[in-house]
Amino acid sequence: MDKLRKSKAKNVNPITLFLIILISSFLVFLVNGTSYYALLGMSFVVVLTFSYLELIKRGFIYLGLYLLLKILAHIDLGMTTGAIIGLIALVLKLYPIFNVGRVLILTSPLKIMAALRKIHFPNTISIALVTALRYLGELELRIKEIRQGMKVRGLRLSLLHP
Incomplete structure:
Protein backbone atom coordinates (compact mmCIF):
# COMPACT_ATOMS: atom_id res chain seq x y z
CA MET A 1 0.00 0.00 0.00
CA SER A 108 8.33 18.18 0.98
CA PRO A 109 9.31 21.74 1.95
CA LEU A 110 12.92 20.58 2.25
CA LYS A 111 12.93 19.45 -1.39
CA ILE A 112 11.47 22.78 -2.48
CA MET A 113 14.07 24.73 -0.46
CA ALA A 114 16.91 22.60 -1.84
CA ALA A 115 15.70 23.12 -5.41
CA LEU A 116 15.38 26.88 -4.91
CA ARG A 117 18.87 27.08 -3.37
CA LYS A 118 20.30 25.18 -6.33
CA ILE A 119 19.17 27.93 -8.70
CA HIS A 120 20.41 30.64 -6.26
CA PHE A 121 16.94 31.99 -5.51
CA PRO A 122 16.94 34.66 -2.74
CA ASN A 123 16.62 33.01 0.67
CA THR A 124 13.98 35.42 2.01
CA ILE A 125 11.64 34.76 -0.90
CA SER A 126 12.32 31.00 -0.73
CA ILE A 127 11.39 30.85 2.95
CA ALA A 128 8.21 32.88 2.37
CA LEU A 129 7.21 30.66 -0.55
CA VAL A 130 7.84 27.41 1.31
CA THR A 131 5.98 28.72 4.37
CA ALA A 132 2.97 29.64 2.22
CA LEU A 133 2.93 26.22 0.55
CA ARG A 134 3.30 24.49 3.91
CA TYR A 135 0.41 26.54 5.30
CA LEU A 136 -1.91 25.29 2.54
CA GLY A 137 -1.14 21.69 3.49
CA GLU A 138 -1.68 22.44 7.18
CA LEU A 139 -4.96 24.20 6.42
CA GLU A 140 -6.28 21.04 4.79
CA LEU A 141 -5.32 18.97 7.85
CA ARG A 142 -7.04 21.42 10.21
CA ILE A 143 -10.25 21.33 8.16
CA LYS A 144 -10.24 17.53 8.35
CA GLU A 145 -9.74 17.68 12.13
CA ILE A 146 -12.63 20.14 12.50
CA ARG A 147 -14.91 17.89 10.44
CA GLN A 148 -13.96 14.87 12.55
CA GLY A 149 -14.64 16.84 15.74
CA MET A 150 -18.04 17.89 14.43
CA LYS A 151 -18.85 14.29 13.49
CA VAL A 152 -17.90 13.05 16.97
CA ARG A 153 -20.15 15.67 18.56
CA GLY A 154 -23.04 14.85 16.24
CA LEU A 155 -22.98 18.20 14.42
CA ARG A 156 -23.71 18.24 10.72
CA LEU A 157 -23.27 20.98 8.15
CA SER A 158 -26.54 22.04 6.56
CA LEU A 159 -27.55 24.85 4.26
CA LEU A 160 -30.87 25.16 6.13
CA HIS A 161 -29.24 25.50 9.57
CA PRO A 162 -25.91 27.33 9.25
Missing part, protein backbone atom coordinates in the same frame (compact mmCIF):
# COMPACT_ATOMS: atom_id res chain seq x y z
CA ASP A 2 2.89 2.35 0.75
CA LYS A 3 4.19 1.91 -2.80
CA LEU A 4 0.89 3.26 -4.14
CA ARG A 5 1.14 6.32 -1.92
CA LYS A 6 4.36 7.82 -3.16
CA SER A 7 7.12 6.67 -5.46
CA LYS A 8 10.51 8.16 -4.55
CA ALA A 9 12.06 7.28 -7.90
CA LYS A 10 9.65 9.41 -9.94
CA ASN A 11 9.44 12.66 -7.97
CA VAL A 12 9.31 15.74 -10.15
CA ASN A 13 11.68 18.61 -9.41
CA PRO A 14 9.78 21.43 -7.63
CA ILE A 15 11.23 24.01 -10.05
CA THR A 16 9.66 22.05 -12.90
CA LEU A 17 6.33 22.13 -11.06
CA PHE A 18 6.58 25.92 -10.64
CA LEU A 19 7.30 26.30 -14.36
CA ILE A 20 4.42 24.00 -15.31
CA ILE A 21 2.05 26.04 -13.15
CA LEU A 22 3.31 29.29 -14.67
CA ILE A 23 2.96 28.05 -18.26
CA SER A 24 -0.39 26.38 -17.56
CA SER A 25 -1.74 29.60 -16.06
CA PHE A 26 -1.41 31.27 -19.44
CA LEU A 27 -2.26 28.32 -21.65
CA VAL A 28 -5.49 27.47 -19.83
CA PHE A 29 -7.04 30.72 -21.07
CA LEU A 30 -5.43 30.70 -24.52
CA VAL A 31 -6.31 27.20 -25.71
CA ASN A 32 -9.63 25.49 -26.36
CA GLY A 33 -10.87 22.03 -27.25
CA THR A 34 -8.23 19.42 -27.94
CA SER A 35 -5.35 21.56 -26.69
CA TYR A 36 -7.08 22.04 -23.33
CA TYR A 37 -7.65 18.30 -22.96
CA ALA A 38 -3.98 17.68 -23.81
CA LEU A 39 -3.01 20.15 -21.07
CA LEU A 40 -5.41 18.45 -18.66
CA GLY A 41 -3.95 15.05 -19.56
CA MET A 42 -0.42 16.29 -18.95
CA SER A 43 -1.44 17.61 -15.54
CA PHE A 44 -2.85 14.19 -14.68
CA VAL A 45 0.46 12.63 -15.77
CA VAL A 46 2.25 14.93 -13.30
CA VAL A 47 -0.15 13.75 -10.58
CA LEU A 48 0.52 10.13 -11.61
CA THR A 49 4.27 10.62 -11.18
CA PHE A 50 3.57 11.72 -7.62
CA SER A 51 0.96 9.21 -6.47
CA TYR A 52 -1.40 6.72 -8.07
CA LEU A 53 -4.00 7.17 -5.31
CA GLU A 54 -3.91 10.95 -5.73
CA LEU A 55 -4.50 10.44 -9.46
CA ILE A 56 -7.60 8.35 -8.77
CA LYS A 57 -8.90 10.90 -6.25
CA ARG A 58 -8.29 13.89 -8.55
CA GLY A 59 -9.81 12.00 -11.49
CA PHE A 60 -13.01 11.25 -9.58
CA ILE A 61 -13.26 14.88 -8.45
CA TYR A 62 -12.93 16.08 -12.06
CA LEU A 63 -15.43 13.51 -13.29
CA GLY A 64 -17.89 14.45 -10.53
CA LEU A 65 -17.65 18.15 -11.35
CA TYR A 66 -18.06 17.44 -15.06
CA LEU A 67 -21.16 15.30 -14.46
CA LEU A 68 -22.60 17.94 -12.11
CA LEU A 69 -22.07 20.54 -14.83
CA LYS A 70 -23.90 18.39 -17.39
CA ILE A 71 -26.79 17.71 -14.97
CA LEU A 72 -27.15 21.39 -14.06
CA ALA A 73 -27.24 22.30 -17.76
CA HIS A 74 -30.64 20.54 -17.96
CA ILE A 75 -32.08 22.16 -14.81
CA ASP A 76 -33.54 25.65 -14.99
CA LEU A 77 -33.62 27.53 -11.70
CA GLY A 78 -33.06 30.95 -13.18
CA MET A 79 -29.91 32.93 -12.60
CA THR A 80 -28.79 30.69 -9.74
CA THR A 81 -28.22 27.75 -12.06
CA GLY A 82 -26.31 29.92 -14.51
CA ALA A 83 -24.04 31.23 -11.77
CA ILE A 84 -23.33 27.74 -10.44
CA ILE A 85 -22.66 26.46 -13.97
CA GLY A 86 -20.26 29.36 -14.54
CA LEU A 87 -18.36 28.66 -11.32
CA ILE A 88 -18.09 24.93 -12.02
CA ALA A 89 -16.95 25.66 -15.60
CA LEU A 90 -14.25 27.99 -14.23
CA VAL A 91 -13.05 25.34 -11.76
CA LEU A 92 -12.93 22.76 -14.57
CA LYS A 93 -11.02 25.21 -16.78
CA LEU A 94 -8.45 25.81 -14.02
CA TYR A 95 -8.22 22.13 -13.03
CA PRO A 96 -4.80 21.53 -14.70
CA ILE A 97 -3.34 24.25 -12.47
CA PHE A 98 -5.04 22.74 -9.41
CA ASN A 99 -3.58 19.31 -10.24
CA VAL A 100 0.01 20.52 -10.46
CA GLY A 101 -0.49 22.83 -7.48
CA ARG A 102 -1.70 19.88 -5.41
CA VAL A 103 1.48 17.96 -6.20
CA LEU A 104 3.54 21.03 -5.27
CA ILE A 105 1.71 21.39 -1.94
CA LEU A 106 2.30 17.71 -1.16
CA THR A 107 6.00 17.99 -2.01
Whole structure:
Protein backbone atom coordinates (compact mmCIF):
# COMPACT_ATOMS: atom_id res chain seq x y z
CA MET A 1 0.00 0.00 0.00
CA ASP A 2 2.89 2.35 0.75
CA LYS A 3 4.19 1.91 -2.80
CA LEU A 4 0.89 3.26 -4.14
CA ARG A 5 1.14 6.32 -1.92
CA LYS A 6 4.36 7.82 -3.16
CA SER A 7 7.12 6.67 -5.46
CA LYS A 8 10.51 8.16 -4.55
CA ALA A 9 12.06 7.28 -7.90
CA LYS A 10 9.65 9.41 -9.94
CA ASN A 11 9.44 12.66 -7.97
CA VAL A 12 9.31 15.74 -10.15
CA ASN A 13 11.68 18.61 -9.41
CA PRO A 14 9.78 21.43 -7.63
CA ILE A 15 11.23 24.01 -10.05
CA THR A 16 9.66 22.05 -12.90
CA LEU A 17 6.33 22.13 -11.06
CA PHE A 18 6.58 25.92 -10.64
CA LEU A 19 7.30 26.30 -14.36
CA ILE A 20 4.42 24.00 -15.31
CA ILE A 21 2.05 26.04 -13.15
CA LEU A 22 3.31 29.29 -14.67
CA ILE A 23 2.96 28.05 -18.26
CA SER A 24 -0.39 26.38 -17.56
CA SER A 25 -1.74 29.60 -16.06
CA PHE A 26 -1.41 31.27 -19.44
CA LEU A 27 -2.26 28.32 -21.65
CA VAL A 28 -5.49 27.47 -19.83
CA PHE A 29 -7.04 30.72 -21.07
CA LEU A 30 -5.43 30.70 -24.52
CA VAL A 31 -6.31 27.20 -25.71
CA ASN A 32 -9.63 25.49 -26.36
CA GLY A 33 -10.87 22.03 -27.25
CA THR A 34 -8.23 19.42 -27.94
CA SER A 35 -5.35 21.56 -26.69
CA TYR A 36 -7.08 22.04 -23.33
CA TYR A 37 -7.65 18.30 -22.96
CA ALA A 38 -3.98 17.68 -23.81
CA LEU A 39 -3.01 20.15 -21.07
CA LEU A 40 -5.41 18.45 -18.66
CA GLY A 41 -3.95 15.05 -19.56
CA MET A 42 -0.42 16.29 -18.95
CA SER A 43 -1.44 17.61 -15.54
CA PHE A 44 -2.85 14.19 -14.68
CA VAL A 45 0.46 12.63 -15.77
CA VAL A 46 2.25 14.93 -13.30
CA VAL A 47 -0.15 13.75 -10.58
CA LEU A 48 0.52 10.13 -11.61
CA THR A 49 4.27 10.62 -11.18
CA PHE A 50 3.57 11.72 -7.62
CA SER A 51 0.96 9.21 -6.47
CA TYR A 52 -1.40 6.72 -8.07
CA LEU A 53 -4.00 7.17 -5.31
CA GLU A 54 -3.91 10.95 -5.73
CA LEU A 55 -4.50 10.44 -9.46
CA ILE A 56 -7.60 8.35 -8.77
CA LYS A 57 -8.90 10.90 -6.25
CA ARG A 58 -8.29 13.89 -8.55
CA GLY A 59 -9.81 12.00 -11.49
CA PHE A 60 -13.01 11.25 -9.58
CA ILE A 61 -13.26 14.88 -8.45
CA TYR A 62 -12.93 16.08 -12.06
CA LEU A 63 -15.43 13.51 -13.29
CA GLY A 64 -17.89 14.45 -10.53
CA LEU A 65 -17.65 18.15 -11.35
CA TYR A 66 -18.06 17.44 -15.06
CA LEU A 67 -21.16 15.30 -14.46
CA LEU A 68 -22.60 17.94 -12.11
CA LEU A 69 -22.07 20.54 -14.83
CA LYS A 70 -23.90 18.39 -17.39
CA ILE A 71 -26.79 17.71 -14.97
CA LEU A 72 -27.15 21.39 -14.06
CA ALA A 73 -27.24 22.30 -17.76
CA HIS A 74 -30.64 20.54 -17.96
CA ILE A 75 -32.08 22.16 -14.81
CA ASP A 76 -33.54 25.65 -14.99
CA LEU A 77 -33.62 27.53 -11.70
CA GLY A 78 -33.06 30.95 -13.18
CA MET A 79 -29.91 32.93 -12.60
CA THR A 80 -28.79 30.69 -9.74
CA THR A 81 -28.22 27.75 -12.06
CA GLY A 82 -26.31 29.92 -14.51
CA ALA A 83 -24.04 31.23 -11.77
CA ILE A 84 -23.33 27.74 -10.44
CA ILE A 85 -22.66 26.46 -13.97
CA GLY A 86 -20.26 29.36 -14.54
CA LEU A 87 -18.36 28.66 -11.32
CA ILE A 88 -18.09 24.93 -12.02
CA ALA A 89 -16.95 25.66 -15.60
CA LEU A 90 -14.25 27.99 -14.23
CA VAL A 91 -13.05 25.34 -11.76
CA LEU A 92 -12.93 22.76 -14.57
CA LYS A 93 -11.02 25.21 -16.78
CA LEU A 94 -8.45 25.81 -14.02
CA TYR A 95 -8.22 22.13 -13.03
CA PRO A 96 -4.80 21.53 -14.70
CA ILE A 97 -3.34 24.25 -12.47
CA PHE A 98 -5.04 22.74 -9.41
CA ASN A 99 -3.58 19.31 -10.24
CA VAL A 100 0.01 20.52 -10.46
CA GLY A 101 -0.49 22.83 -7.48
CA ARG A 102 -1.70 19.88 -5.41
CA VAL A 103 1.48 17.96 -6.20
CA LEU A 104 3.54 21.03 -5.27
CA ILE A 105 1.71 21.39 -1.94
CA LEU A 106 2.30 17.71 -1.16
CA THR A 107 6.00 17.99 -2.01
CA SER A 108 8.33 18.18 0.98
CA PRO A 109 9.31 21.74 1.95
CA LEU A 110 12.92 20.58 2.25
CA LYS A 111 12.93 19.45 -1.39
CA ILE A 112 11.47 22.78 -2.48
CA MET A 113 14.07 24.73 -0.46
CA ALA A 114 16.91 22.60 -1.84
CA ALA A 115 15.70 23.12 -5.41
CA LEU A 116 15.38 26.88 -4.91
CA ARG A 117 18.87 27.08 -3.37
CA LYS A 118 20.30 25.18 -6.33
CA ILE A 119 19.17 27.93 -8.70
CA HIS A 120 20.41 30.64 -6.26
CA PHE A 121 16.94 31.99 -5.51
CA PRO A 122 16.94 34.66 -2.74
CA ASN A 123 16.62 33.01 0.67
CA THR A 124 13.98 35.42 2.01
CA ILE A 125 11.64 34.76 -0.90
CA SER A 126 12.32 31.00 -0.73
CA ILE A 127 11.39 30.85 2.95
CA ALA A 128 8.21 32.88 2.37
CA LEU A 129 7.21 30.66 -0.55
CA VAL A 130 7.84 27.41 1.31
CA THR A 131 5.98 28.72 4.37
CA ALA A 132 2.97 29.64 2.22
CA LEU A 133 2.93 26.22 0.55
CA ARG A 134 3.30 24.49 3.91
CA TYR A 135 0.41 26.54 5.30
CA LEU A 136 -1.91 25.29 2.54
CA GLY A 137 -1.14 21.69 3.49
CA GLU A 138 -1.68 22.44 7.18
CA LEU A 139 -4.96 24.20 6.42
CA GLU A 140 -6.28 21.04 4.79
CA LEU A 141 -5.32 18.97 7.85
CA ARG A 142 -7.04 21.42 10.21
CA ILE A 143 -10.25 21.33 8.16
CA LYS A 144 -10.24 17.53 8.35
CA GLU A 145 -9.74 17.68 12.13
CA ILE A 146 -12.63 20.14 12.50
CA ARG A 147 -14.91 17.89 10.44
CA GLN A 148 -13.96 14.87 12.55
CA GLY A 149 -14.64 16.84 15.74
CA MET A 150 -18.04 17.89 14.43
CA LYS A 151 -18.85 14.29 13.49
CA VAL A 152 -17.90 13.05 16.97
CA ARG A 153 -20.15 15.67 18.56
CA GLY A 154 -23.04 14.85 16.24
CA LEU A 155 -22.98 18.20 14.42
CA ARG A 156 -23.71 18.24 10.72
CA LEU A 157 -23.27 20.98 8.15
CA SER A 158 -26.54 22.04 6.56
CA LEU A 159 -27.55 24.85 4.26
CA LEU A 160 -30.87 25.16 6.13
CA HIS A 161 -29.24 25.50 9.57
CA PRO A 162 -25.91 27.33 9.25
